[in-house]
Amino acid sequence: MRKTKTPLPADSVAATRTAEYKAAVVRENRRVTSYDVALLAGVSQSAVSRCFKPGASVSPTTYARVMKAAAGLDYIPNAAARSLITRRSNMVAVVMCHVANLYYPEALAELSQQLARRGKRVLLFTVQHEDEVEHILGDIWQYQVDGAIIAATLSDEQVQEFERRGLPLVVFNRNLRGRTVNSVLCDQYEAGRMLATRLAAAGHRQFGIMAGPDGSAVAAERRAGACDRLLELGLPPPVLVTGQFDYASGARGLRELIERLGHPPDAVICGNDVMALGCLDLARHELGIDVPGTMSVAGFDAVEPTGWLSCNLTTLRQPMHNMALAAADLLTSMIESHGSHLAEKRTFAPQLVPGATARLAPLAGASLAA
Amino acid sequence: MRKTKTPLPADSVAATRTAEYKAAVVRENRRVTSYDVALLAGVSQSAVSRCFKPGASVSPTTYARVMKAAAGLDYIPNAAARSLITRRSNMVAVVMCHVANLYYPEALAELSQQLARRGKRVLLFTVQHEDEVEHILGDIWQYQVDGAIIAATLSDEQVQEFERRGLPLVVFNRNLRGRTVNSVLCDQYEAGRMLATRLAAAGHRQFGIMAGPDGSAVAAERRAGACDRLLELGLPPPVLVTGQFDYASGARGLRELIERLGHPPDAVICGNDVMALGCLDLARHELGIDVPGTMSVAGFDAVEPTGWLSCNLTTLRQPMHNMALAAADLLTSMIESHGSHLAEKRTFAPQLVPGATARLAPLAGASLAA
DNA sequence: TTGTATGCGTTATCAA
DNA sequence: TTGATAACGCATACAA
Numbered sequence: 001m002r003k004t005k006t007p008l009p010a011d012s013v014a015a016t017r018t019a020e021y022k023a024a025v026v027r028e029n030r031r032v033t034s035y036d037v038a039l040l041a042g043v044s045q046s047a048v049s050r051c052f053k054p055g056a057s058v059s060p061t062t063y064a065r066v067m068k069a070a071a072g073l074d075y076i077p078n079a080a081a082r083s084l085i086t087r088r089s090n091m092v093a094v095v096m097c098h099v100a101n102l103y104y105p106e107a108l109a110e111l112s113q114q115l116a117r118r119g120k121r122v123l124l125f126t127v128q129h130e131d132e133v134e135h136i137l138g139d140i141w142q143y144q145v146d147g148a149i150i151a152a153t154l155s156d157e158q159v160q161e162f163e164r165r166g167l168p169l170v171v172f173n174r175n176l177r178g179r180t181v182n183s184v185l186c187d188q189y190e191a192g193r194m195l196a197t198r199l200a201a202a203g204h205r206q207f208g209i210m211a212g213p214d215g216s217a218v219a220a221e222r223r224a225g226a227c228d229r230l231l232e233l234g235l236p237p238p239v240l241v242t243g244q245f246d247y248a249s250g251a252r253g254l255r256e257l258i259e260r261l262g263h264p265p266d267a268v269i270c271g272n273d274v275m276a277l278g279c280l281d282l283a284r285h286e287l288g289i290d291v292p293g294t295m296s297v298a299g300f301d302a303v304e305p306t307g308w309l310s311c312n313l314t315t316l317r318q319p320m321h322n323m324a325l326a327a328a329d330l331l332t333s334m335i336e337s338h339g340s341h342l343a344e345k346r347t348f349a350p351q352l353v354p355g356a357t358a359r360l361a362p363l364a365g366a367s368l369a370a
Numbered sequence: 371m372r373k374t375k376t377p378l379p380a381d382s383v384a385a386t387r388t389a390e391y392k393a394a395v396v397r398e399n400r401r402v403t404s405y406d407v408a409l410l411a412g413v414s415q416s417a418v419s420r421c422f423k424p425g426a427s428v429s430p431t432t433y434a435r436v437m438k439a440a441a442g443l444d445y446i447p448n449a450a451a452r453s454l455i456t457r458r459s460n461m462v463a464v465v466m467c468h469v470a471n472l473y474y475p476e477a478l479a480e481l482s483q484q485l486a487r488r489g490k491r492v493l494l495f496t497v498q499h500e501d502e503v504e505h506i507l508g509d510i511w512q513y514q515v516d517g518a519i520i521a522a523t524l525s526d527e528q529v530q531e532f533e534r535r536g537l538p539l540v541v542f543n544r545n546l547r548g549r550t551v552n553s554v555l556c557d558q559y560e561a562g563r564m565l566a567t568r569l570a571a572a573g574h575r576q577f578g579i580m581a582g583p584d585g586s587a588v589a590a591e592r593r594a595g596a597c598d599r600l601l602e603l604g605l606p607p608p609v610l611v612t613g614q615f616d617y618a619s620g621a622r623g624l625r626e627l628i629e630r631l632g633h634p635p636d637a638v639i640c641g642n643d644v645m646a647l648g649c650l651d652l653a654r655h656e657l658g659i660d661v662p663g664t665m666s667v668a669g670f671d672a673v674e675p676t677g678w679l680s681c682n683l684t685t686l687r688q689p690m691h692n693m694a695l696a697a698a699d700l701l702t703s704m705i706e707s708h709g710s711h712l713a714e715k716r717t718f719a720p721q722l723v724p725g726a727t728a729r730l731a732p733l734a735g736a737s738l739a740a
Numbered sequence: 741t742t743g744t745a746t747g748c749g750t751t752a753t754c755a756a
Numbered sequence: 757t758t759g760a761t762a763a764c765g766c767a768t769a770c771a772a
Contacts, residue, residue, distance in 0.1 A: 031457075074531075074534065074535065076508065076511040076512050077512060078454075078512070078514060079512040079513050079514060080450045080451075080453045080454050080459060080513075080514045081450075081454055083450045084448075084450050084451055084454065087401075089450060091493070091513075094494075098479075101475075102472075102674070104475070105471075105474070105475035105478075108475075108478075108494075109468075109496055112494055112495075112496040113496060116496070121493055121494070121495070121509065121513065122493070122494040123461070123491055123492070123493055123494075124464075124478075124482055124491070124492040124493075124494045125482075125486075125491070126479055126482040126483060126486070138446065139491065141446040142446050142447060142448070142449040143449050143450075143461075143491065144448060144449060144450045161444075164444065165444065247674075247677070247678060277675075277678060277680075278678070280680070281678055281679035281680045282679070284680070285679045285680065286679070304472070304617075305647075305675045307617070308617060308647060308648070308651055309651035309652070309655045309656070310647075310650070310651045310654070310655065310680045310681065311680065
């Protein structure tokens with residue numbers, strides 16, 4: 001204790017006491033708790049707790065003293081302890097497959113933002129293939145998240161486990177047939193149909209379809225939509241190849257299409273943009289094919305590079321912002337309703353981005369206006 | 371109770387008891403706890419706890435009984451409760467600025483994977499601008515993460531707060547001058563120098579430098595490296611413009627360069643790849659400039675599209691995989707050493723990706739061999 | 741190896 | 757409005 005002739009001003013005394021407290025906490029290798037703050041502020045621990053709960057009843061003077069003590073001690077409530085009793089962790093598990101791919105980051109960024117706006121943080125689970133999801137479910141249960149948004153295909157058993165555990169679940173961009181589960185998706189089947197319709201209307205007859213990998217549900221639906229529509233229209237059966245959703249696959253796919261047909265198809269519908277760009281580059285820069293003069297190329301997703309001059313791809317956009325918003329809303333609503341929320345499927349329409357790599361017929365509405 | 375003439379087989383009895391337990395848990399609106407498992411397995415709660423702790427001493431029979439009971443009740447230890455006592459949440463905060471940008475997703479995916487391998491999960495904090503970081507620090511303290519990896523510039527005070535709270539911190543790809551803080555980075559200054567050197571050696575004299583936004587430390591270092599090197603080489607002062615790291619900025623920047631010079635520069639060093647591609651597209655497709663014949667264009671990051679045929683950009687690659695690995699290692703080591711880990715800065719060299727948008731002189735070594 | 745007892749840091753209930 | 761007290765679900769020291 002330092003001795004002074006004149007008594008210390010109140011502020012200084014407070015500062016000294018605060019410093020002593022902090023030293024004690026460090027010495028005893030503890031964390032700063034609400035109890036420390038209470039002691040320093042001269043109130044009960046529950047008073048401190050109430051000060052950090054919005055809308056609790058505390059007198060202004062108590063509040064001020066507590067906040068001052070808390071600030072001095074760098075006190076922040078411990079979310080783990082809180083979640084133990086409130087049963088709310090304010091964390092949401094987000095599961096994604098290829099975060100490094102071009103389309104997921106946008107979804108993730110939007111989700112993170114929308115959830116943050118609702119006071120929830122994203123606990124991220126990345127996985128290389130969709131079938132690895134099983135391995136991380138255990139972690140999801142452990143971490144006591146308030147809910148999960150999963151951009152992967154779940155089995156019936158897996159969905160049931162969510163239900164059994166009462167864990168709110170939103171499936172993102174996967175169409176789980178036969179299961180009533182909350183989901184947000186872009187209508188991939190319709191997207192495939194739409195592209196086929198518009199291309200066919202422009203006079204293309206021989207189609208090549210370069211689908212995504214076999215494991216992908218999204219790929220399967222886009223392919224099915226396009227194929228079904230072409231069949232309906234009575235066009236010659238399209239030639240079908242598959243790729244891995246990557247750039248190299250796009251080039252390989254086009255080579256295979258040409259080999260099987262003996263010539264380039266009139267139009268190539270690619271499973272996603274990256275494949276479409278691989279296809280496009282090969283056609284233009286290696287094979288010297290006139291796109292869209294003699295061959296049209298289109299993709300899905302409208303990822304950023306498709307808007308660039310040198311790409312300017314014809315593609316279909318998924319309204320990612322709205323989808324993320326919907327997912328966050330659905331999940332929040334489930335969390336808040338404690339399971340009484342009815343399962344809902346929110347499907348968004350894809351939006352055609354004309355680009356310059358495909359000849360498209362004008363819309364019916366446009367021709368009327370002409 | 372169902373009455374049966376013959377006694378139920380042991381398995382069936384167990385199943386019935388398990389079902390009763392589950393029903394009770396639901397009825398009382400509780401969660402399944404280690405205590406429930408203990409009761410069902412006929413052991414103490416601590417025995418259950420030990421069964422879920424790797425390397426604890428439990429007899430095989432106890433272990434088997436506990437695990438059976440646990441499986442029957444879908445029991446999983448509660449990580450929040452555990453973290454309260456172990457002081458480990460097994461969560462790491464990752465803070466990033468524009469997750470939707472092309473370069474971050476790769477970093478995030480790598481980080482998530484490397485951390486998962488070490489038993490840690492990523493709690494994601496996304497932010498629009500680097501100066502918003504301040505707002506999320508409070509959340510970081512709350513969530514009791516074991517450490518943080520931050521891809522944003524921190525102020526001295528902010529770094530000090532991490533130290534004060536004893537929270538392990540790794541700064542990702544930001545060079546915090548004057549502060550001893552663990553960081554992993556790619557040498558952006560050297561990258562700028564390298565590009566200037568190689569372009570100058572190929573005979574380019576009049577440079578345009580299209581830097582990234584003013585707020586970005588990475589942008590500033592790349593620009594400084596290039597400028598300093600050009601000055602050293604005694605070349606005419608480069609014309610300097612800035613952009614926002616986006617595609618549109620690249621085109622705008624080139625227009626501005628041409629306007630200020632009266633003609634295209636010999637070479638444009640762009641602050642990142644996306645701007646470089648914007649610049650390149652404008653030059654080739656709108657202005658009809660021969661790239662790299664009369665003007666060279668180069669960028670930084672080697673994001674995926676730069677490898678595509680129609681882009682094939684000359685750029686510098688950051689060894690993201692190694693950087694993520696280093697960051698995860700640094701952080702784990704800090705966490706495990708309880709603060710005795712000495713601050714370390716791990717700097718990785720950028721790697722030139724020649725591409726086809728810039729004339730580059732052969733390396734000194736190559737010319738010797740000739 | 742096993743069980744008992746205690747504490748982690750908070751919120752919630754209730755009486756004052 | 758305030759304070760005492762009891763959970764929340766687990767891990768750990770200690771005794772058996």
